[in-house]
Amino acid sequence: MSVSSSGSTTLSGSTGAASAGRGLWSSRLAFVLAATGSAVGLGNIWKFPYITGENGGGAFVLMYLVCIAVVGIPIMMAEVMIGRRGGRSPVNSLRAIARKDGLKPAWMLVGAIGILAGFLILSFYSVIGGWAISYIGTAASGQLAGQSADAIGGLFSGLLASPGTLLLWHTVFMVLVMVVVAKGVKAGLERAVTILMPALFVLLLIMVGYAMNSGAFARGAAFLFQPDFSKLSTTGLLVALGHAFFTLSLGMAVMMAYGSYLPKGVSIARTSITVSIIDTVVALLAGLAIFPVVFANGLEPGAGPGLIFQTLPLAFGQMPGGSFFGTLFFVLLLFAAWTSGISLLEPIVEWLEERKGMNRTLSTVISGTVCWLLGIASILSLNLWSDVTPMSFIPALEGKTIFDLLDFLTANILLPLGGLAVAVFAGWVMSKPALEAEMAMSSSAFRLWFVTVRYVTPVAVAAVFLYNLV
Numbered sequence: 001m002s003v004s005s006s007g008s009t010t011l012s013g014s015t016g017a018a019s020a021g022r023g024l025w026s027s028r029l030a031f032v033l034a035a036t037g038s039a040v041g042l043g044n045i046w047k048f049p050y051i052t053g054e055n056g057g058g059a060f061v062l063m064y065l066v067c068i069a070v071v072g073i074p075i076m077m078a079e080v081m082i083g084r085r086g087g088r089s090p091v092n093s094l095r096a097i098a099r100k101d102g103l104k105p106a107w108m109l110v111g112a113i114g115i116l117a118g119f120l121i122l123s124f125y126s127v128i129g130g131w132a133i134s135y136i137g138t139a140a141s142g143q144l145a146g147q148s149a150d151a152i153g154g155l156f157s158g159l160l161a162s163p164g165t166l167l168l169w170h171t172v173f174m175v176l177v178m179v180v181v182a183k184g185v186k187a188g189l190e191r192a193v194t195i196l197m198p199a200l201f202v203l204l205l206i207m208v209g210y211a212m213n214s215g216a217f218a219r220g221a222a223f224l225f226q227p228d229f230s231k232l233s234t235t236g237l238l239v240a241l242g243h244a245f246f247t248l249s250l251g252m253a254v255m256m257a258y259g260s261y262l263p264k265g266v267s268i269a270r271t272s273i274t275v276s277i278i279d280t281v282v283a284l285l286a287g288l289a290i291f292p293v294v295f296a297n298g299l300e301p302g303a304g305p306g307l308i309f310q311t312l313p314l315a316f317g318q319m320p321g322g323s324f325f326g327t328l329f330f331v332l333l334l335f336a337a338w339t340s341g342i343s344l345l346e347p348i349v350e351w352l353e354e355r356k357g358m359n360r361t362l363s364t365v366i367s368g369t370v371c372w373l374l375g376i377a378s379i380l381s382l383n384l385w386s387d388v389t390p391m392s393f394i395p396a397l398e399g400k401t402i403f404d405l406l407d408f409l410t411a412n413i414l415l416p417l418g419g420l421a422v423a424v425f426a427g428w429v430m431s432k433p434a435l436e437a438e439m440a441m442s443s444s445a446f447r448l449w450f451v452t453v454r455y456v457t458p459v460a461v462a463a464v465f466l467y468n469l470v
């Protein structure tokens, strides 16, 4: 933490002094900005539309919204609460609270899951971040103007077919993330979030406005909001649950880390709900911008991870000022991905610093390089290794490439497991007076949260798991 001259406090790298001298967020707003920067990312704009398309639309969206409300928000509150109570990095917070309340240090495992998930997610996240960078150039050079759906599709498959280009942009993305994490000063970034997030929001609104005139808005909106449960599979349910974790940055202790900087007295419930609503609205806007274009152009909603890169460029190619708006859009998407990528690397670096006593630069270089190397496997699975499906002997994972596997296993298995552990920790392991003191809610609101975290969340997560495994 550092206190800038303007008096505002921001996260910085030196968490070495875990107990002494840790500043706090200047305000509730600073926390909301950082947490939103982490939550709003590729998950909202790239992943949400494509998994919605793959899982049949409305019913999936409804289940996703239920998962946000019943699982996501309560767990975000629990993570922020644990972080603030512990006042240290996630692993040490859990250990400290566990000791204080006479509990087992075994809860450190939660932190360990977080670090593993962080490595795996960032490795492929960076590859997709690279796609966004690549499209900045594509849009800026006017290549999208007036193109047919086929030509736009060709541009995208051309990108996927060139490992060298993918590697270049993956490297650029990883370096961008590493530079910020190594410097450990997020002041500039926080200010950027204040401007760029609203800009992204406005641009999405413009895209939705365009979609309204595209001729298929009603169909796109119906696809998103009219539930047809015959289209929802049990896997779809698991994906909806997993995505609630992914999109809110839950299950790997990121919100715990940020919570440790939240001033006492700020309402954990209100802040968590604010962040969750912003995140959800951005995802729904992305869906509303994309699906009308899909239907107006006879494209396939279940096209997979390339969906936004095959539909939005088409819209940019047709609308007036499309090259400008397209360029701006991909720049803002890159920014959203960047702030999320930073929050994926940060916990790993903090852990290396605290546990291994490495300095920040070295920690960043080592962990960033490991992620970068792992990312190469994802890149190759898009082209040279597209036939490599290492886990096909498990029915649920049949036909999944390395890239698909990393995405599926992290979001749908590791994050929900991490979240389950957080719920059990908050609902069953911590002392109730400690919880009440930290949450500082009205007694009925507290009871609602407590019952949810203690019973509803664990049962929901366990049920969805069992459903899919058995």
Ligand code: TRP
Pocket (backbone or CB within 6 Å): 038, 039, 040, 041, 042, 043, 044, 121, 245, 246, 247, 248, 249, 250, 251, 252, 254, 340, 341, 343, 344, 415
């Ligand atoms: N929430 C981000 C997104 O939607 C991704 C992300 C950043 C994340 N940090 C995380 C996911 C921590 C899980 C855990 O793009």
